[in-house]
Amino acid sequence: MCLAWFQNPPFEWTLGWRYTRVGKRSGRNSFISFISLISMSGIALGVAALIVVLSVMNGFQKEVRDRMLSVLAHVEVFDASGSLPDWRATSQEVLKNPQVRGAAPYVEAQAMVMRDDVVRGIMVRGILPDQEPKVSAVASQIVAGALTNLQPGEFSIVVGSELARSLRLKMGDKLTLIAPQGQVTPAGVLPRLKQFTLAGVFEAGHYEYDASLAFIHMDDAEKLFRLSGPTGLRLRVDDMQRAPDVAADLSATLKGNFYIRDWSQQNRNWFAAVQTEKRMMFIILTLIIAVAAFNLVSTLVMTVTDKQADIAILRTLGASPASIMKIFVIQGALVGLLGTAIGISLGVLVALNVDVIVPFIEAVFHVQFLPRDIYLISALPSDLRWPDVWQISGLSVVLAFLATLYPSWSAARVRPADALRYE
Numbered sequence: 001m002c003l004a005w006f007q008n009p010p011f012e013w014t015l016g017w018r019y020t021r022v023g024k025r026s027g028r029n030s031f032i033s034f035i036s037l038i039s040m041s042g043i044a045l046g047v048a049a050l051i052v053v054l055s056v057m058n059g060f061q062k063e064v065r066d067r068m069l070s071v072l073a074h075v076e077v078f079d080a081s082g083s084l085p086d087w088r089a090t091s092q093e094v095l096k097n098p099q100v101r102g103a104a105p106y107v108e109a110q111a112m113v114m115r116d117d118v119v120r121g122i123m124v125r126g127i128l129p130d131q132e133p134k135v136s137a138v139a140s141q142i143v144a145g146a147l148t149n150l151q152p153g154e155f156s157i158v159v160g161s162e163l164a165r166s167l168r169l170k171m172g173d174k175l176t177l178i179a180p181q182g183q184v185t186p187a188g189v190l191p192r193l194k195q196f197t198l199a200g201v202f203e204a205g206h207y208e209y210d211a212s213l214a215f216i217h218m219d220d221a222e223k224l225f226r227l228s229g230p231t232g233l234r235l236r237v238d239d240m241q242r243a244p245d246v247a248a249d250l251s252a253t254l255k256g257n258f259y260i261r262d263w264s265q266q267n268r269n270w271f272a273a274v275q276t277e278k279r280m281m282f283i284i285l286t287l288i289i290a291v292a293a294f295n296l297v298s299t300l301v302m303t304v305t306d307k308q309a310d311i312a313i314l315r316t317l318g319a320s321p322a323s324i325m326k327i328f329v330i331q332g333a334l335v336g337l338l339g340t341a342i343g344i345s346l347g348v349l350v351a352l353n354v355d356v357i358v359p360f361i362e363a364v365f366h367v368q369f370l371p372r373d374i375y376l377i378s379a380l381p382s383d384l385r386w387p388d389v390w391q392i393s394g395l396s397v398v399l400a401f402l403a404t405l406y407p408s409w410s411a412a413r414v415r416p417a418d419a420l421r422y423e
Helices: 002-007 012-022 028-069 087-094 162-166 206-212 220-225 240-252 268-306 308-316 321-352 354-365 385-413 418-419
Strands: 074-077 100-115 118-127 144-145 156-160 174-185 188-202 213-217 232-237 258-262
Touching: 028 268, 028 321, 074 240, 087 232, 100 220, 118 162, 118 206, 118 220, 156 162, 156 206, 162 188, 162 206, 162 232, 174 220, 188 213, 188 220, 206 213, 213 220, 232 240, 232 385, 240 258, 268 308, 268 321, 268 385, 308 321, 321 354, 321 385
Parallel strands: 118 213, 156 188
Antiparallel strands: 074 232, 074 258, 100 118, 100 174, 100 232, 144 188, 156 213, 174 188
């Protein structure tokens, strides 16, 4: 049946396709076909631009998120009292959840680091070097020294690369940590100071953490901040996208007065801003497709005006108004479908090869879109997501179809007698 349909399609499809093609014509017909080509190109460019931009934005979001989660935990569990002395029992209870892959204790507090006349505010995280690889990738991000250099009682420290650069630190240098909790003396409240030795430098690729995060041994952190145990537990789960669900499960199953938060709660403002930017870019770039759809309206209106005599002849031969309307709906739909298909092909091709295309453009024009010393990401990341592609293509086809309705309705209302009066 399908083969018979292709061999002898209905006349509406034949005429709709004929009006869409750019053939060897002259005069007004050729101009209308040219306008159809422009409309098709506009739809294709709009679809391709939307796919590429959303893929690059998804790539940036994934890149930054992965760099953040290389330092942050997927889920954090901490006691309301501020310390968790019996962390091993809590760790065993947490690991009973099948989604939890690893757990490690930590101490986290704010402090100030001082070297010579330079003072910086930082976040100090006390860890157990043998347990930390279960919940983060910091051990693999060490660019100088080693995480295992953090030994209890030696008061060693591992800092971010940007912090080391700003303080002009090198391995073995001394720096002073100042704890905000002071100690009471006859002379008044004095800040607690402790000298640490630089034992390593890490680079997560995220400026905030490279410039303001430092690791020390958990025992040293407990002494410095006068704690009876770790602040809590940091957890790694199998699927970070399910971290909120795991946090909710642990809230219901853990016994005790615990606070539990996942990585999306820790960075809620950043992720909300990214989602807002994606929505706005989607809306703005959709306007390109909408403009192409308006061009399609003008194309069909000009076609209807030019083909009034043909329409009148078809009506006198017995064609119904619905058939006339179908001809121009098919013409506009074909333009929309072909433009969408070309746009999808172009957009997917570019999105999958951004890492090749952008360096080529940079080499040809001697420019650099993302200087590494500013953005810390020297290449444009791209993460093509097929649900986005189908959503964009569906929107494009719907806009193209809506653009055909009024011109097609106008064609169906043409009166044969009026159209043939001056022929």
